[in-house]
Amino acid sequence: MADSLLRVAMAASSNGFRTRLHDTAVSGVISATTFTGTPQNTADYDPMSMGTLANPGVITVKVDGYYVIASRTSYLGNVDATRMIGTTYHNGSEGVRGSDISGGGASAVVMSTCGMLKLTNGDTIEGVIWVSTGGSTTTAVSTLNTLELAFIGPA
Amino acid sequence: MDATELSAYSVQHNPWHAAMYNAATAQTMAVGGFVQATMDTVEFDPDGMVSGLGGTTAKFTIHQPGVYLICGAVTMAAVADGVRFCSAIYKSGGELARGLDTTPGTTTSIVTSSCAATTTCVNGDTIDIRGQNFTTNEAVHAGQQFVYLSIAYLGPA
Numbered sequence: 643m644a645d646s647l648l649r650v651a652m653a654a655s656s657n658g659f660r661t662r663l664h665d666t667a668v669s670g671v672i673s674a675t676t677f678t679g680t681p682q683n684t685a686d687y688d689p690m691s692m693g694t695l696a697n698p699g700v701i702t703v704k705v706d707g708y709y710v711i712a713s714r715t716s717y718l719g720n721v722d723a724t725r726m727i728g729t730t731y732h733n734g735s736e737g738v739r740g741s742d743i744s745g746g747g748a749s750a751v752v753m754s755t756c757g758m759l760k761l762t763n764g765d766t767i768e769g770v771i772w773v774s775t776g777g778s779t780t781t782a783v784s785t786l787n788t789l790e791l792a793f794i795g796p797a
Numbered sequence: 798m799d800a801t802e803l804s805a806y807s808v809q810h811n812p813w814h815a816a817m818y819n820a821a822t823a824q825t826m827a828v829g830g831f832v833q834a835t836m837d838t839v840e841f842d843p844d845g846m847v848s849g850l851g852g853t854t855a856k857f858t859i860h861q862p863g864v865y866l867i868c869g870a871v872t873m874a875a876v877a878d879g880v881r882f883c884s885a886i887y888k889s890g891g892e893l894a895r896g897l898d899t900t901p902g903t904t905t906s907i908v909t910s911s912c913a914a915t916t917t918c919v920n921g922d923t924i925d926i927r928g929q930n931f932t933t934n935e936a937v938h939a940g941q942q943f944v945y946l947s948i949a950y951l952g953p954a
Contacts, residue, residue, distance in 0.1 A: 710949060715902040723904070795812075
């Protein structure tokens with residue numbers, strides 16, 4: 643097997659380029675009409691230390707390649723006629739939009755996003771929420787605010 | 798190259814992933830059944846799975862049997878209060894998975910419905926994404942992050 647092919651196969655088969663973060667305690671403040679990053683304070687797995695536990699939580703890619711990305715963000719303050727967007731930022735701009743909806747009554751809301759992107763070393767991924775009216779918080783429940791990324795293959 | 802090497806190559810360095818989106822092509826989805834979303838741009842497609850760009854036949858065609866992850870979304874530009882809209886991933890002409898099925902509770906608004914699924918595919922299967930309007934014809938809100946479809950091979954079936 644050619645050296646380059648062997649390196650690709652070994653790197654891919656033993657790669658640790660996968661990260662999952664979630665939030666259990668930090669309650670992120672969401673301002674109206676402002677794209678706001680989702681906090682993350684716990685790593686489920688992060689063998690290559692790509693995740694930054696902060697408000698907002700961020701994953702920074704360390705190797706070029708194709709990746710599956712997923713995020714989940716919640717909003718406590720939903721009232722009737724509030725527009726809400728759940729999306730994923732790639733290097734500070736929208737990469738994949740998951741949901742763009744409006745409430746038909748007062749209720750909590752969770753929106754999720756799943757997509758695939760071609761990323762390069764140093765690229766960042768972040769879960770983001772936007773609401774049209776009112777300020778509120780994320781819900782700080784581990785299943786409701788998550789940020790995930792997994793390497794599919796080399797670019 | 799022996800069988801083990803070939804397997805390692807095909808599984809770990811597989812080219813069977815692709816992504817496409819609608820950057821700027823106008824489309825109106827008629828009320829009624831599901832309408833296939835127009836795509837006009839390839840984001841990545843190393844194995845040539847994409848066809849039908851620029852019209853309402855944009856799709857992926859499977860070249861390698863296996864299990865695949867599929868993610869996509871359709872966005873409408875202006876859905877009125879109380880009007881239902883949804884998206885779905887289609888496999889070989891049949892609905893595979895329903896995405897967000899929602900009815901806005903506000904005045905006319907942009908609506909994004911996304912969908913993700915895994916499925917087993919065989920050679921020649923096709924994958925596309927569609928939207929359905931239940932009350933009126935609606936215009937699509939084009940953009941890379943608004944109307945997209947991506948697929949990735951996960952492993953042998």
